[in-house]
Structure formats: structure tokens, C-alpha cells
Amino acid sequence: MSWEPDRLDDQKLLTDGDPSGMLRAVAASAAQVRTSHRAAREADLSSLDREGRPRTIVVAGMGGSGIAGDILNAVCGHGAPLPIVTVRSYRLPGWVGATDMVIAVSCSGRTEETLAVAMEAVRRGCRLLALGAPDSPLQAIARQAGAPFVPVTTGGQPRAAVWALSIPLVVIAAELGLVQADDEAFESTAKRLEDIAHRCRPASESFINPGKSLAMEMAETVPMIWGSSPLAAVAAYRWACQLNENGKYPAVWGEIPEVNHNQVVAFDGPLATRDIFADESGRSLRLFVLRDVEEHPQVARRREVSVRMAEDRGVPVTQIAAEGLHPLERLATLVELGDYASTYLALGYGVDPTPVSAITELKARISP
Numbered sequence: 001m002s003w004e005p006d007r008l009d010d011q012k013l014l015t016d017g018d019p020s021g022m023l024r025a026v027a028a029s030a031a032q033v034r035t036s037h038r039a040a041r042e043a044d045l046s047s048l049d050r051e052g053r054p055r056t057i058v059v060a061g062m063g064g065s066g067i068a069g070d071i072l073n074a075v076c077g078h079g080a081p082l083p084i085v086t087v088r089s090y091r092l093p094g095w096v097g098a099t100d101m102v103i104a105v106s107c108s109g110r111t112e113e114t115l116a117v118a119m120e121a122v123r124r125g126c127r128l129l130a131l132g133a134p135d136s137p138l139q140a141i142a143r144q145a146g147a148p149f150v151p152v153t154t155g156g157q158p159r160a161a162v163w164a165l166s167i168p169l170v171v172i173a174a175e176l177g178l179v180q181a182d183d184e185a186f187e188s189t190a191k192r193l194e195d196i197a198h199r200c201r202p203a204s205e206s207f208i209n210p211g212k213s214l215a216m217e218m219a220e221t222v223p224m225i226w227g228s229s230p231l232a233a234v235a236a237y238r239w240a241c242q243l244n245e246n247g248k249y250p251a252v253w254g255e256i257p258e259v260n261h262n263q264v265v266a267f268d269g270p271l272a273t274r275d276i277f278a279d280e281s282g283r284s285l286r287l288f289v290l291r292d293v294e295e296h297p298q299v300a301r302r303r304e305v306s307v308r309m310a311e312d313r314g315v316p317v318t319q320i321a322a323e324g325l326h327p328l329e330r331l332a333t334l335v336e337l338g339d340y341a342s343t344y345l346a347l348g349y350g351v352d353p354t355p356v357s358a359i360t361e362l363k364a365r366i367s368p
């Protein structure tokens with residue numbers, strides 16, 4: 001597989017590029033925010049209000065669904081009056097009990113880890129809420145337990161349904177008074193996503209298209225993606241996952257300050273100094289810094305110094321700033337750029353972004 005930037009030419013993309021429509025799916029993010037906001041508001045979640053605030057919220061999900069828990073936590077932010085924990089495995093932590101709310105999220109409604117956690121939540125008498133495909137095993141668990149179920153019917157890959165899966169959680173958090181999110185916050189998020197989709201559309205050329213130019217910067221490098229706040233770190237994680245699944249590509253992610261205690265040392269390592277898999281600057285490591293407006297002052301200093309240290313050593317750096325005021329808006333702008341960049345990266349390599357055959361094979365090989 002070779003990187004051919006010509007594959008990102010408008011005409012190529014229109015003829016044989018993007019065979020499974022991942023670009024179209026990314027472009028539909030704004031519509032997904034609007035539709036899922038409306039659906040979540042219309043869904044009967046009154047039992048949540050009746051039962052009041054839980055002690056904690058545990059979101060269970062894997063991959064593109066599990067990140068809904070991180071998004072919820074980031075949007076509620078530092079001031080959240082209760083802990084919001086994401087569980088990406090088969091079991092609930094021992095401390096989870098009847099006063100906690102477990103939200104099981106699975107686009108297909110069939111992911112075995114998520115189903116196992118949902119059933120454990122029922123056994124422990126937790127307040128359960130589930131989101132996913134209608135007529136799925138997850139809905140059956142919710143129905144049997146008399147728990148509310150929010151149907152998600154986007155079709156396609158779970159990672160392409162990220163907003164359909166996470167917006168209802170933000171609506172619920174707003175109902176529980178965990179975050180201020182009025183209609184305006186959702187609409188301004190949708191508008192930002194529309195704006196990015198316009199800038200990143202296939203017809204827009206690389207030098208004015210941030211999705212294409214980011215893909216060009218990533219190609220033939222090992223991208224190291226750092227977030228400058230907990231919110232930006234969720235976006236960094238999403239970028240890495242999207243590079244993995246869309247691009248079939250490796251990526252390293254982390255959050256400042258933690259990365260200053262480990263990953264920064266890679267600036268002096270073999271990939272930073274040797275030309276084994278290199279971009280035009282002769283370096284295979286490349287740093288992407290996702291910046292948030294809400295940075296701890298010490299984190300801002302660490303970011304500036306980290307960038308300078310990378311550049312002093314010839315490691316190329318790209319910085320991307322979140323746009324908007326509301327945390328949902330800021331997170332969405334960072335996520336959307338990564339969604340486009342990873343899709344264009346795949347297309348530039350002649351790879352179909354949509355299928356994830358290694359995951360399918362793995363599931364088949366572990367099935368009894």
C-alpha cells in the first residue's frame with residue numbers, strides 16, 4: 001500500500017474513491033446531532049427525573065460506543081457533581097450498586113462485553129438505561145428489566161454513529177442537572193460541524209481543506225496525538241481510534257501533563273531521528289496537539305515547552321485549536337477534524353475506510 005496524494009483529488013474521489021461512503025457518513029454529523037437531540041427529547045425518560053440523581057453514572061460500551069461515556073464525562077466537565085465512569089470490559093467494578101445508574105451503549109445491541117455488563121447491572125439492581133439498535137439483544141435485556149431504551153437507528157458502523165450514541169447521554173445529563181445544555185448548545189454544535197464539513201468536502205483542495213492537509217501530514221509518520229485538557233484528550237483518543245479503524249493505521253495518544261512524564265521521551269528515540277518510515281522532513285514521528293480553551297495554566301506552559309522541544313529536535317508539530325464555547329461544541333470540532341483526517345488518510349492509501357475485517361475475524365475466531 002503506498003501513499004498517493006493524487007487519490008485525494010476531487011475527480012478521483014468522485015469516481016473510485018470512498019467506496020463505502022465514510023466521507024458521506026462523516027459529513028452527516030451535524031444532521032446526526034440535530035436528529036438525536038430531537039429524538040432524545042421526545043423519548044420518555046421521565047423515570048429518570050422521578051428517581052432523581054444517581055450516586056454515579058457508569059457508561060458501558062466498546063469502541064465507537066464506549067467513547068460516548070468519555071464524551072459525556074468531558075461535556076459535564078470538572079464541575080460534575082457526580083463521578084462518570086466508562087467501563088470497557090465484561091464486568092462492572094465491585095462498588096457499583098443499586099444507587100448507581102448504568103447506561104449500556106451498543107450501536108448493534110449485540111456486543112458481548114456490553115451485554116454482559118447490562119445483565120450484571122440488572123442482577124445488582126442498578127438503574128439501567130440502554131441505547132442501541134431496536135430489536136437487539138440489548139433491547140431485550142432492557143425490556144425484561146423494565147428499563148428505558150433509546151433506539152439508535154443510523155445503520156452503518158458504530159464509530160460513524162458517535163453523535164447518535166452520545167447526544168442522548170448529554171440530554172439525560174442536562175435533565176439530571178449535571179450540565180447546562182440548552183437547545184442553543186446543540187444547534188451551535190451542529191452549525192460548527194456543518195462548517196467543518198464544508199471546509200473538508202471532497203471538492204475542496206488540500207491547501208484549504210484541513211481534513212486533507214492533516215491526512216497528508218500524518219501519512220508515512222507515526223502520529224502522536226496529545227490533548228491539552230481532559231476534553232481535548234477525549235478527542236485525541238477518538239483521533240487515534242479513527243486512525244486505527246478508518247485508516248488501519250497505528251497512532252499514539254495521551255493528555256498533557258501525563259505525556260510529559262513518558263511519551264515526551266520519544267522525541268529522543270529512533271522514530272524521531274531515523275528515516276525508516278518518514279515524511280518529507282525525514283522524521284517518522286509527528287506530534288499533533290489538540291488545544292482546548294480551558295487549559296490549566298501549567299498545562300499551557302507544558303504545551304508550549306513540549307512543542308518547542310519537539311521542534312528543536314526536528315519533530316514536526318501540528319496544533320489544532322477547538323472552536324466554540326460550549327464543551328460539546330469544542331469537543332465536536334476536534335472530533336470532526338480527526339474523523340475527516342482519518343478518512344482521507346485511508347483514501348490516500350487506497351484503503352476503504354469502512355470495513356474492519358480484523359475485528360470481524362477476531363470475533364469469528366473467539367466465537368464458540
Ligand SMILES: O=P(O)(O)OC[C@H]1O[C@@H](O)[C@@H](O)[C@@H](O)[C@@H]1O
Binds near residue numbers: 065111114158159245
Ligand atoms: O456499538 P457496538 O455495536 O457495540 O460496537 C462496538 C465496537 O465493536 C467493534 O467490534 C467494532 O465494530 C467497533 O467499530 C465498534 O465500535
